[in-house]
Amino acid sequence: MMTIETYLAKNKEEIEKSLFDYLQDESIPSRLKEAMEYSLKAGGKRIRPILVIAGAEAVGGTAQEVMHIACALEMIHTFSLIHDDLPAMDNDDLRRGKPTNHKVFGEAAAILAGDALLAEAFYILSKPPFDCNLKQMLKIISDIAYATGARGMTGGQQIDMASTGKRLSEGELKHLHNLKTGRLITVSVTSGAKYCGASREKIEALEKYGKLIGLAFQIADDILDIEGSEEEMGKDLKSDLKKGKATFPSIVGLIRSKMMEKSLIEDAINVLSDFGKSADPLRGIARYVIERKN
């Protein structure tokens, strides 16, 4: 049996191969393509596209079938990182140990590279490579647009910007992160499964799983910002504190934060009780979310 580390590494490699292929297109202005590629190639765990694949596999699908959805979600994630790093937003100079996009290409090109990656994601989603249930495909596009826009990630980033320097309650912080990271992680898990024709019950379970690991993922990030190694994280630590951002440890304390992430992961694994061995990668990912070092 494959360990979760092997599973993640194998899928990361496959995803990156497809991801970089999408931009091999002479009709994209070269400087814009460079800026888009720079951030796409800057590494990262590729958690969202891996969740698309693991969600598909959990209901009997294959990685190959849902690779376009996986790549679209990584493009959307990358778009959000480029924009979040901008001087007007979090003003970060480093991301994954490398200068951020606007540090290399300038602010204008960074804004445009983000915009172009977002549009590219919907371009890819609207051209499924295999015969598929078209109604389902439109529903997946709608789910992803919802999770990306004002009611999801972008709305969460707006709340995040507006809350910086303010005290938040635990509930407010959970709401912020449910929008900012939770919805896109959840839609990653469900999209692949929907594309492969999963039943309504299965989708509902996967939705719960996504929401639980999404929150655990954020708590783990907050903990790593305090306890992680700068080398492994590839960025300045304690950056949340310096920026006056509310974090789970700052609101509920480090010990309670660790209890919360553990219990979220237990719940996420329990939610999958009706799934067989094919959901083992999802179970492994759930554990990995809080055990990772970066």
Next chain:
Amino acid sequence: MMTIETYLAKNKEEIEKSLFDYLQDESIPSRLKEAMEYSLKAGGKRIRPILVIAGAEAVGGTAQEVMHIACALEMIHTFSLIHDDLPAMDNDDLRRGKPTNHKVFGEAAAILAGDALLAEAFYILSKPPFDCNLKQMLKIISDIAYATGARGMTGGQQIDMASTGKRLSEGELKHLHNLKTGRLITVSVTSGAKYCGASREKIEALEKYGKLIGLAFQIADDILDIEGSEEEMGKDLKSDLKKGKATFPSIVGLIRSKMMEKSLIEDAINVLSDFGKSADPLRGIARYVIERKN
């Protein structure tokens, strides 16, 4: 018979009614919603959504059928205006006589409002309100994403930024504007018609029409930047010159620019020779493109 002015005014009113309805959603964070609404409600000619409707009507469809596509295209156009006005891009303080989005809401909120409008457009497109040909709907989404992203508007803006202060040839300027404004205008004309089941021949004619009026639209804009009235334009004039942007009058002269726009409009009307009276609005819009005062 309705004059083109009445046609434009009537459709603008209908479009705005629908457009503003889309954001009546409590689940959008209020400050983000405000920023999105501010720019959506800042007026404008609504040319792109009107073209969606006129394209549909030219092949026997109705405004009501394609209103969602019309609104999505106006959202994409508005997203591009907000981002183009940012300090890192064209650094404009006024748009349609009002302070630009970032002047009112700050840069972070302006970037996010643009992002959210782009995502919202695809959200709307993926939820067609009527039974429709789903394969066609996916094709329309793909056309629109293509025209919006790296191979269209966003790519054009990147070339525009990179060319500022440089001498361009007439061909290079045409290419820039074909990407930056031409592709979105063209896809506006074809999307409504495709949704209403137009034949391949009709779509090809509409595509040519869109490309021709798109270029004429840009030449007319360049001429208005020199000859227009600041009051009617709602912004500083001679701004292209001040910013060192290449324009048609600066490259081929004012007289030749006026000849070019006239001949493009004649060609656009000729391309519609196989269409009956139902394409009269498209013919009227073609003339309006170069006769307008703002």
